[in-house]
Amino acid sequence: MTGPDEPAALSATGLGFRYRARGGWALRDCGFTVPRGRITALVGRNGAGKSTLLHLAGGLLRPAEGEIRALDSVPGTASARSRVALVTQDKPLYPRFTVADTLRMGARLNSRWDPAVPERVVREGGIAPGARVGELSPGQRTRVALALALGKRPELLLLDEPLADLDPVVRGEVMATLMTEAAERELSIVLSSHVLPELEETCDWVLLLRDGRVGLSEDTGTLREDHLLVTGHADGAAALAGHDVVHRRTHGRQLTALLRPRGPLDGDWHVTHPGLEEILLGHLRGAEALAGDLKEAA
């Protein structure tokens, strides 16, 4: 199902990008394959390269090195543009347009436009068609931007922080709208988010970026099965050698570690299966701890 020959929603090899003004590489040596039909969480700390990756996937930026493919097409080409929709963080909408005008514009600009879906998405948010976009709440603006993107009937939907600025109720509603769309037809979604709890039962693939590089590109079920959270006496730390320790923390005599065991675990440990949020936090923190170690060594 995830073999290299299977059609990919998003894939990259040796992908790199640098912003001229900022100097350093925003992305470097990125290689991954996200299978189609997945709902992918793109996670990473601020500045890890999430937005850059989505802009590259949507064809708004060109790679400096390597390549990226959206639905096996080069982003920005006609074949990719008609099948890929990108909603950026700033959600570019015309503030003076009414909601109805905005949807009419979408219909004009897209040959595959389906009016039913955007109208439902707007209606479910209780948004009046005559309301001006500039007067909408952040949650309502997100809905209109989503409606516009879904009206294209994309096969791949790229969303940069769609849940930011939304209250918990609206977050749930927006996720429900997205999941409903995915249930009805073949739709791959890649969404970046810092709201890890919301991703727990919605995403089935994780793409984790760390300092511009790919930290994880895996099925969430596999991640849950492979990771253990162990707690025990700090004196027993030697028993963890030989396992992939993602993150470890010592507090007094107690040691807590998130790890991917390679074979049976020796020693006296209290072992639990962590949830997705804990696993992702461990991988995000792991990088920081490593950087700290390096600094001490230097």
Added chain:
Amino acid sequence: MEGDVVEYRIDRQSGIPAYVQIVRQTEQALRMGVLRVGDKLPTAREVVAATAINPNTVFRAYRDLEQAGLVTSRRGLGTFVTRSLARPGAEDDSPLRADLAAWVERARAAGLERDDVLALVTAALDASDEEHTAQKQRPQHKQEQQEQQEQQQQQQEDA
């Protein structure tokens, strides 16, 4: 019967995968007689719209239920209950249930809170499980609890 017989609740903090929660809630509804043979389960779209979980999760849960022989999916029509798990003892008007209701009243009268009652019931079930395990002299496994439940149901049926 339309697919509005049961509604799934997904607890994201429980640490239990959502597909397992759906399977368990379906089994419980079958056991309690809330779901009966011929009933239609909610469509993936309905579940997803209400819970905002990944549609693949619903498909996986329904596939597991189908493999367990509890439901069958008919293309384009939906997923239907084919087998009930209702035990004669679990129905609303059964003597066991009446006994339990009376016991709960006594527990309340004695000042026990909901959590106290649940703790007592869990402890009694655990003690009973242990007794059965000791009788069987078998090592403890993950799936044991489920097997024991099935054994107990079998014994109830046989009795």
